[in-house]
Amino acid sequence: MPLRFLGGKGAMRTIAQHDMQKDKKMTQLLRSALYIPASNTRALDKARGLACDAIVFDLEDAVGPDEKASARETLRQALAQGGYGRRLKIVRINGLDTPWGGLDVDALTGLSCDAVLLPKVNTVDDVDQLAQVVPNVPLWAMIETPLGVLNAREIARHERVAGFVMGTNDLAKDLGARFRADRLPLMTALQSCLLAARAHGVAILDGVFNAFKDEAGLRRECEQGRDLGFDGKTLIHPAQLAVANMIFAPSDQDIDLAMRQISAFEQAQVNGSAIAVVDGQIVENLHIVTAQALLDKAHAIKAME
Numbered sequence: 001m002p003l004r005f006l007g008g009k010g011a012m013r014t015i016a017q018h019d020m021q022k023d024k025k026m027t028q029l030l031r032s033a034l035y036i037p038a039s040n041t042r043a044l045d046k047a048r049g050l051a052c053d054a055i056v057f058d059l060e061d062a063v064g065p066d067e068k069a070s071a072r073e074t075l076r077q078a079l080a081q082g083g084y085g086r087r088l089k090i091v092r093i094n095g096l097d098t099p100w101g102g103l104d105v106d107a108l109t110g111l112s113c114d115a116v117l118l119p120k121v122n123t124v125d126d127v128d129q130l131a132q133v134v135p136n137v138p139l140w141a142m143i144e145t146p147l148g149v150l151n152a153r154e155i156a157r158h159e160r161v162a163g164f165v166m167g168t169n170d171l172a173k174d175l176g177a178r179f180r181a182d183r184l185p186l187m188t189a190l191q192s193c194l195l196a197a198r199a200h201g202v203a204i205l206d207g208v209f210n211a212f213k214d215e216a217g218l219r220r221e222c223e224q225g226r227d228l229g230f231d232g233k234t235l236i237h238p239a240q241l242a243v244a245n246m247i248f249a250p251s252d253q254d255i256d257l258a259m260r261q262i263s264a265f266e267q268a269q270v271n272g273s274a275i276a277v278v279d280g281q282i283v284e285n286l287h288i289v290t291a292q293a294l295l296d297k298a299h300a301i302k303a304m305e
């Protein structure tokens with residue numbers, strides 16, 4: 001299976017331009033992905049100066065039916081003007097089974113974006129349908145329905161799929177689940193999607209935290225998402241960026257430990273051993289892969305600053 005998204009580089013993932021050139025890779029941090037309603041000119045402009053790793057330009061739920069047409073034109077102008085720098089530019093279209101999806105697809109022609117995000121993906125056929133009308137751009141899938149979760153493995157395996165985004169609001173709605181700080185009702189779905197994404201080498205972003213003024217709550221949820229294995233978090237407000245960027249970045253202690261592990265392991269190898277001990281814990285070659293990925297990610301963040 002060709003890797004579309006290499007896990008070995010930590011969250012500094014390698015996303016292949018796999019539609020045509022599977023061997024040509026580009027790297028991208030994904031700690032923070034900010035949704036912007038494509039109808040909001042002020043927010044589209046503000047985002048050019050915001051510290052997010054990715055932007056999800058939204059034509060779907062954040063844009064009302066009466067605004068859809070003008071939002072497409074506003075987005076076209078914003079992307080033509082550019083200025084979004086290194087940020088991954090993802091356009092979320094409406095579902096192809098809605099009155100707007102086809103028109104969104106038409107509007108993608110000539111639009112300068114890095115990926116197209118399809119909401120409410122239920123089956124791999126939904127992706128196939130989009131792949132036929134949107135060539136040459138990586139496709140991302142929102143997993144936010146029970147059927148989508150159950151089919152996540154097949155969806156992740158699709159050759160055009162480069163990323164998953166969890167839609168935890170829609171998922172909670174369809175499950176009849178309550179919002180809880182520990183997200184226990186969503187845990188099976190979150191972890192099933194993580195398994196599918198990792199099994200097939202695609203990126204995966206956690207869902208949004210709705211209470212955008214609750215910094216402590218956001219921090220807890222980012223920590224949980226990071227610990228589960230997500231590459232980053234989708235966000236709805238600029239005030240959420242700093243927390244996500246910090247939590248999904250290696251800490252100074254992480255970096256220090258990774259460097260000491262690599263150094264101790266190299267010394268162990270010189271001594272003819274395959275095992276080192278650091279802080280009372282064994283370090284084997286697999287731990288070095290994790291340590292190196294963490295340092296790669298830290299370097300990518302440093303280079304960006």
Ligand SMILES: CC(C)(COP(=O)(O)OP(=O)(O)OC[C@H]1O[C@@H](n2cnc3c(N)ncnc32)[C@H](O)[C@@H]1OP(=O)(O)O)[C@@H](O)C(=O)NCCC(=O)NCCSC(=O)C[C@H](O)C(=O)O
Binds near residue numbers: 061168169171208
């Ligand atoms: C939630 C908001 C409606 C709040 O907007 P507002 O009242 O304007 O907030 P502030 O006054 O605090 O804004 C301060 C400044 O920041 C700019 N701003 C606000 N939000 C954004 C943004 N998302 N991107 C860029 N810039 C933003 C304001 O323009 C102010 O700028 P300035 O005037 O220059 O100081 C609003 O934040 C918002 O609309 N957020 C996005 C909501 C959204 O996209 N929702 C859809 C995605 S979530 C989803 O669908 C998840 C999934 O599908 C699921 O099922 O879970």
Ligand SMILES: [Mg+2]
Binds near residue numbers: 061119144167169
């Ligand atoms: Mg949704």
